[in-house]
Amino acid sequence: MTVVTRFAPSPTGYLHIGGARTALFSWAYAKKNQGQFILRIEDTDLERSTPEAVQAIMDGMHWLHLDYDEGPIFQTKRMDVYKKYIEQLLKEDKAYLCYSSKEELEALRESQMKAGLKPKYDGKWRPEPGKDLPSIPIGVEPVVRFKNPTSGVVSWCDLVKGDITIANEELDDLVIARSDGTPTYNFCVVIDDWEMKVTHVVRGDDHINNTPRQINLLKALNAEVPAYAHLSMILGDDGQKLSKRHGAVSVMQYFDQGYLPEAILNYLARLGWSHGDDEIFSMTDFCKWFDFDHITSSSAQFNTEKLDWLNSHYIKTLPLSRIREALEPYLKKVIHTSMDPDLLERSIEIHRERANHLTTLSKDILYIFEYQKPNAEDFAKHINEEALNLIKTFQASINDIDWTKEAIHNVMNEVVTRHAIKFPKLAMPLRVLLTGIAQSPSIDAVMAILGRDETLKRLNLYL
Numbered sequence: 001m002t003v004v005t006r007f008a009p010s011p012t013g014y015l016h017i018g019g020a021r022t023a024l025f026s027w028a029y030a031k032k033n034q035g036q037f038i039l040r041i042e043d044t045d046l047e048r049s050t051p052e053a054v055q056a057i058m059d060g061m062h063w064l065h066l067d068y069d070e071g072p073i074f075q076t077k078r079m080d081v082y083k084k085y086i087e088q089l090l091k092e093d094k095a096y097l098c099y100s101s102k103e104e105l106e107a108l109r110e111s112q113m114k115a116g117l118k119p120k121y122d123g124k125w126r127p128e129p130g131k132d133l134p135s136i137p138i139g140v141e142p143v144v145r146f147k148n149p150t151s152g153v154v155s156w157c158d159l160v161k162g163d164i165t166i167a168n169e170e171l172d173d174l175v176i177a178r179s180d181g182t183p184t185y186n187f188c189v190v191i192d193d194w195e196m197k198v199t200h201v202v203r204g205d206d207h208i209n210n211t212p213r214q215i216n217l218l219k220a221l222n223a224e225v226p227a228y229a230h231l232s233m234i235l236g237d238d239g240q241k242l243s244k245r246h247g248a249v250s251v252m253q254y255f256d257q258g259y260l261p262e263a264i265l266n267y268l269a270r271l272g273w274s275h276g277d278d279e280i281f282s283m284t285d286f287c288k289w290f291d292f293d294h295i296t297s298s299s300a301q302f303n304t305e306k307l308d309w310l311n312s313h314y315i316k317t318l319p320l321s322r323i324r325e326a327l328e329p330y331l332k333k334v335i336h337t338s339m340d341p342d343l344l345e346r347s348i349e350i351h352r353e354r355a356n357h358l359t360t361l362s363k364d365i366l367y368i369f370e371y372q373k374p375n376a377e378d379f380a381k382h383i384n385e386e387a388l389n390l391i392k393t394f395q396a397s398i399n400d401i402d403w404t405k406e407a408i409h410n411v412m413n414e415v416v417t418r419h420a421i422k423f424p425k426l427a428m429p430l431r432v433l434l435t436g437i438a439q440s441p442s443i444d445a446v447m448a449i450l451g452r453d454e455t456l457k458r459l460n461l462y463l
Helices: 017-032 051-063 075-091 100-113 185-195 210-220 253-258 259-268 283-289 302-319 320-331 340-355 356-363 376-382 385-396 405-416 424-436 441-452 454-457
Strands: 006-007 036-041 069-072 094-100 143-146 154-159 164-167 176-178 200-204 228-231
Touching: 006 017, 006 200, 017 036, 017 185, 017 228, 017 253, 017 259, 017 283, 017 356, 036 051, 051 253, 069 075, 069 143, 069 154, 075 094, 075 143, 075 176, 143 210, 154 210, 154 228, 154 340, 185 210, 253 259, 253 454, 259 302, 259 441, 320 340, 320 356, 340 356, 340 441, 385 405, 385 424, 385 454, 405 424, 405 441, 424 441, 424 454
Parallel strands: 006 036, 036 069, 200 228
Antiparallel strands: 094 143, 143 176, 154 164
16 A cells, blocks of 8 residues: 555645644655655635635745645646536435525524534435425525434544544534535545545644544545544643744744744654654654654644754754855845855854854854944944054054964964953954954954955954
């Protein structure tokens, strides 16, 4: 059996972090088993689905490097397929036309709730042996309902939640086609999973109530029932359901905030799943280790501090070429001159130890590529006649040296020794004039990267 998984978001909003985790787990299980991973866009909600949301989903998948073997497949392009199966169920007496109006159904719902009953369709139009159906009302377009079994149970062994059993009498006859003929979400999902030969359905546990209905539909179609794995919700830092009030919930918001996809993926992998005490690992290892046995059935709590730590780790340890690639989109927003790749990597190397986010790293190295006027407060604190005289002495000694960090540092040592001062007395004024601020990596390393000409050019603005 070839393992086939799918990620099937509805394009009614952005790809959120919970959806990204679902996609990751589905993707990893397919990779682990040399199977197939399908991207399906469930866009049957025509009123709420938008092209912008579709693009956001695609952008998020691309940024996270979650490649798919097939797709994107759009449900709106498969309407003829769904209608074919609806007709089949009608012919086989496994579905029927229901003429109950919206007003009738709402009144029924209210009366059931007043009586303390679970709202449920009363089967008014369900054909049964010996039952006389009402006269078809004029001007009412019918919906199509599935004839759900009225007895017995629906059972499945959920790969995360364990054994689940639902009595059929708890389920009503699901609408599988609206009055305008368009198929409903639950029906489209069933047909797609069957036709696409999906073997494992990984999704959020908010879909558990849909599962028994979908299983009954699959059985009515004599289709293979896939394995189901329902992931628990993600809670925010405060222990409440993750929502917009927690800040970044859209995947691309994390890009905007300067996170690396490597950090996001690593963090999501550990959000409800574990592999011993392993905290940091590659996606290659994750795919090799991933299983459903080590997914917790309880809610996972998001920890922004932990994510920041992971992001910082990857900024510090990934190859410079990878950080350069990841940093370029942020730099292009603030730097409008060409950036030499080698210079950029050297700049990253001396700045990345202090950075938790790519956004801050891009700001930290801005001065390398574009001169920054000194901060007024730092200038007033560190630049005076004494400091300028020291810099003149330093400047006169660097014209003929090898332009290396070590050689620059030696000249600085000679100046501070000659004038019997502490090293910061020279280093801080140099830092303010060259970088614009009083905080930076060691100023000898900064000058080595700036180059002799640019260093002298910036100092000469004040000498």
